Amino acid sequence: MKRLYLLAAAAALGLSTGGAGAATLDDVMAKGHLQCGVNTGLVGFAAPDENGVWEGFDVAYCRALAAAIFGDPMAVKFTPVTGKTRFTALASGEIDVLSRNTTWTFSRDVDLKQTFVGINYYDGQGFMAKKSLGVGSATELNGASVCIQTGTTTELNLADYFRSNGMEYDPIPIETNAEAKELFFADACDVYTTDRSGLAATRASHEDPDSLVVLPEIISKEPLGPLVSHGDDQWADIARWVLNALISAEELGVTADNAMEMAAGTNNPEINRMLGSEGNFGEMIGLSADWAVHAIMARGNYAEIFERNIGVNTPIGLERGANAIWSDGGLVYSPPFR
Amino acid sequence: MAYVTEQSSRPFRLRMLIYDTRYRSLTIQICALAGLMLVIAWLISNTAQNLALLGKPVNFGFLSQPASYDINQSFIEYSSRSSHLRASVIGLMNTLLVAFLGCLLATAIGLVIGVLRLSRNWIVARLMTIYIEGFRNVPVLLWIVFYMAIIIEVLPSPREFRGDSPEASMLLWDSVAITNRGVYVPEPLFSNGLGDVSVFGIFAISLDLIAFLVVLGAGIYASQRVARWAGKVQESTGVRPATWHYSTALIVVPPVALLLALGFHPGFPELKGFNFQGGINMRNSLIALWLALACYTGAFIAEIVRAGIQSVSKGQSEAASSLGLRPTLSMRLVILPQALRVIIPPLISQYLNLTKNSSLAIAIGYMDVTGTLGGITLNQTGRELECILLLIVCFLCISLTVSAVLNWYNNLVKLKER
Numbered sequence: 121m122k123r124l125y126l127l128a129a130a131a132a133l134g135l136s137t138g139g140a141g142a143a144t145l146d147d148v149m150a151k152g153h154l155q156c157g158v159n160t161g162l163v164g165f166a167a168p169d170e171n172g173v174w175e176g177f178d179v180a181y182c183r184a185l186a187a188a189i190f191g192d193p194m195a196v197k198f199t200p201v202t203g204k205t206r207f208t209a210l211a212s213g214e215i216d217v218l219s220r221n222t223t224w225t226f227s228r229d230v231d232l233k234q235t236f237v238g239i240n241y242y243d244g245q246g247f248m249a250k251k252s253l254g255v256g257s258a259t260e261l262n263g264a265s266v267c268i269q270t271g272t273t274t275e276l277n278l279a280d281y282f283r284s285n286g287m288e289y290d291p292i293p294i295e296t297n298a299e300a301k302e303l304f305f306a307d308a309c310d311v312y313t314t315d316r317s318g319l320a321a322t323r324a325s326h327e328d329p330d331s332l333v334v335l336p337e338i339i340s341k342e343p344l345g346p347l348v349s350h351g352d353d354q355w356a357d358i359a360r361w362v363l364n365a366l367i368s369a370e371e372l373g374v375t376a377d378n379a380m381e382m383a384a385g386t387n388n389p390e391i392n393r394m395l396g397s398e399g400n401f402g403e404m405i406g407l408s409a410d411w412a413v414h415a416i417m418a419r420g421n422y423a424e425i426f427e428r429n430i431g432v433n434t435p436i437g438l439e440r441g442a443n444a445i446w447s448d449g450g451l452v453y454s455p456p457f458r
Numbered sequence: 459m460a461y462v463t464e465q466s467s468r469p470f471r472l473r474m475l476i477y478d479t480r481y482r483s484l485t486i487q488i489c490a491l492a493g494l495m496l497v498i499a500w501l502i503s504n505t506a507q508n509l510a511l512l513g514k515p516v517n518f519g520f521l522s523q524p525a526s527y528d529i530n531q532s533f534i535e536y537s538s539r540s541s542h543l544r545a546s547v548i549g550l551m552n553t554l555l556v557a558f559l560g561c562l563l564a565t566a567i568g569l570v571i572g573v574l575r576l577s578r579n580w581i582v583a584r585l586m587t588i589y590i591e592g593f594r595n596v597p598v599l600l601w602i603v604f605y606m607a608i609i610i611e612v613l614p615s616p617r618e619f620r621g622d623s624p625e626a627s628m629l630l631w632d633s634v635a636i637t638n639r640g641v642y643v644p645e646p647l648f649s650n651g652l653g654d655v656s657v658f659g660i661f662a663i664s665l666d667l668i669a670f671l672v673v674l675g676a677g678i679y680a681s682q683r684v685a686r687w688a689g690k691v692q693e694s695t696g697v698r699p700a701t702w703h704y705s706t707a708l709i710v711v712p713p714v715a716l717l718l719a720l721g722f723h724p725g726f727p728e729l730k731g732f733n734f735q736g737g738i739n740m741r742n743s744l745i746a747l748w749l750a751l752a753c754y755t756g757a758f759i760a761e762i763v764r765a766g767i768q769s770v771s772k773g774q775s776e777a778a779s780s781l782g783l784r785p786t787l788s789m790r791l792v793i794l795p796q797a798l799r800v801i802i803p804p805l806i807s808q809y810l811n812l813t814k815n816s817s818l819a820i821a822i823g824y825m826d827v828t829g830t831l832g833g834i835t836l837n838q839t840g841r842e843l844e845c846i847l848l849l850i851v852c853f854l855c856i857s858l859t860v861s862a863v864l865n866w867y868n869n870l871v872k873l874k875e876r
Contacts (some may be wrong), residue, residue, distance in 0.1 A: 203837070204833065204837050207837070207840060208842060227838075227840075228840075231839075231840055232840040233514065233840075253617075261732075262731065263730070263731040263732050263733055263735070264731070264732040264733070265639055265732060265733060270820075270823070270829075270833060270834055270837075271833065271834065271837040271838075275527050275834065275838075276526045276527060276838065278528075279526055279527050279528045279538035280526070280538070282528075283537070283538055283539075289528075290530055290639075290733060291527075291528045291529070291530050292530065292823055293530075293820075293823040293825065293829065293833075293834070294823050295820070295821070295823075299823075302607070302610065303610060306610045306611055306615070306638060307615030307616075307617060307638065308610045308615065308638050308639055308742065309639075310732045
């Protein structure tokens with residue numbers, strides 16, 4: 121009986137750590153680095169490069185955030201998290217911010233007590249098949265075996281899509297993108313479904329991308345963005361406005377190369393407010409006056425980050441599409457620095 | 459002279475709790491227990507408080523919400539609109555299935571390997587040693603992933619069965635298809651079956667299966683009565699009547715007659731669309747998990763079996779043969795009953811290990827209870843504490859049941875000391 125008590129005590133102990141911590145910024149400052157949760161390996165979004173340094177679209181955001189806080193884009197440690205472990209890692213305080221192709225949904229925002237700080241990629245769920253399968257549309261997938269990353273919204277969308285179209289399928293749950301590739305390329309499943317950006321990345325990493333086809337159907341809305349825990353508004357503000365600074369920088373023509381120069385002062389008051397030569401936005405948000413300059417200089421503005429990691433000139437080859445800046449007809453939009 | 463036990467005439471005082479040896483140990487134990495309970499109470503209240511601060515009070519209401527995800531292997535009806543509770547139950551059934559199959563195969567492997575390791579043939583004995591050391595000394599997770607990788611990479615995909623000159627073909631007169639998605643075997647179908655019976659409106663059981671099991675059980679019982687009758691005749695006359703034809707007929711004829719009456723015919727798997735349809739699909743994840751768990755645990759059981767057999771002193775088998783018992787009989791009547799009392803207790807813990815190790819299933823996407831309740835449900839609802847508590851209760855129940863059943867069996871076979 122005593123052993124049972126001990127067991128319960130150990131379980132309770134394991135679960136009672138963590139809790140609601142306030143003043144994340146102070147904690148991060150004290151640690152001396154930012155702890156950022158990223159994908160376990162998705163080329164273009166988050167993957168270690170040949171030198172073992174994490175790079176990618178999602179990683180670049182963390183670097184910008186670290187630069188805004190410490191002035192050093194390398195002052196960030198990365199925790200690779202799976203679709204299943206990511207929210208627990210964030211809620212327990214193991215990571216300060218999660219930047220891992222995470223879909224902003226009602227239940228995650230409200231019920232899981234997280235704060236999405238914005239949208240950095242407008243995505244939708246799609247299907248990828250081998251060309252040799254001879255499938256041209258998702259409506260022809262009745263009876264197919266579908267590889268799917270467990271613990272993601274794609275799992276729920278998939279069930280809804282097949283149900284509403286009156287089709288049967290055989291779900292094959294997997295943990296990571298790497299496992300999905302193994303099963304998919306060995307024909308253990310007919311199609312692989314995830315966000316279309318993820319499909320593009322997986323396709324790009326294949327030796328013969330032309331043998332794979334991404335089906336035209338988009339079966340869901342997947343607004344992806346970074347998120348932090350509920351309960352620390354100042355930290356959420358920092359995370360939100362670093363993202364907004366990257367987007368505004370594209371809009372205002374501030375790049376990694378000219379940010380330092382523009383920080384000395386320009387004719388555009390909004391640039392001056394953002395970069396700190398006018399007003400005291402840095403003080404208001406609890407950072408240095410030139411926080412946005414560092415953030416932009418880390419890996420460039422939104423357009424630079426997009427083009428370097430996942431744009432048309434990269435192996436991933438994604439068009440800006442819905443992710444163009446609003447003035448170019450896209451959805452990417454930042455509230456003003458005023 | 460009467461000896462009177464000295465009664466303590468002094469009244470009870472509080473300090474006697476500490477200075478009187480009669481009460482001291484009790485006092486210490488009560489204090490320790492109170493302290494332990496205080497710590498537990500503090501931990502529980504701390505957990506509850508922290509969760510309340512996070513805005514996530516403990517609440518099991520999510521179990522009745524629609525699960526919204528699909529499960530690829532279920533014995534009772536399930537769709538994505540079913541509740542999380544039902545999804546959890548299906549996961550639990552899948553856990554029990556793989557644990558049951560695993561224990562059976564592990565026992566068979568363990569028996570064979572354990573006996574063969576004692577073989578006088580040098581090569582056979584060494585080969586078995588290699589098997590045991592190989593499987594015991596590698597983590598079972600690696601074996602699971604390894605088996606899965608072999609199935610996926612080596613076996614043909616369903617697509618290779620297609621076409622005029624397919625690269626792969628079905629086995630046993632086109633009745634079994636072995637693919638990298640699973641093994642498809644024929645399923646029993648009944649053209650005038652009895653239908654299903656609904657249990658409390660929660661799930662349905664096939665009446666055909668129940669009827670078959672009842673008839674089979676009755677046949678086995680009847681044949682045992684025949685054997686008893688034969689024993690009585692042998693005792694009174696000294697001649698045992700031949701009964702094998704009665705027993706065989708009693709066990710075989712009624713079930714076959716029932717199957718014929720129900721219009722039994724096998725349903726063969728057939729390649730339709732992307733996958734084989736019809737038949738029973740033993741999924742690749744089930745097979746990989748099953749084989750890995752059975753081979754791994756089998757290696758441990760083999761050592762237990764060997765130890766059990768070696769624990770019976772050689773004099774016992776010598777005595778048995780001097781009584782004129784043939785080797786098979788002496789094994790059955792003398793060696794094994796004595797070996798079993800050594801084998802059973804560690805065997806229980808191996809069965810428990812296998813059951814608990816089955817929770818590694820998620821590594822290869824087998825939807826056991828850690829995959830449904832502890833995986834997708836936990837993740838989609840964000841109810842970590844509740845889900846983990848339920849999981850603990852589930853595994854506790856399974857393990858305690860297994861050990862209760864085997865302890866009962868152990869009592870049956872253990873040495874009766876008179």
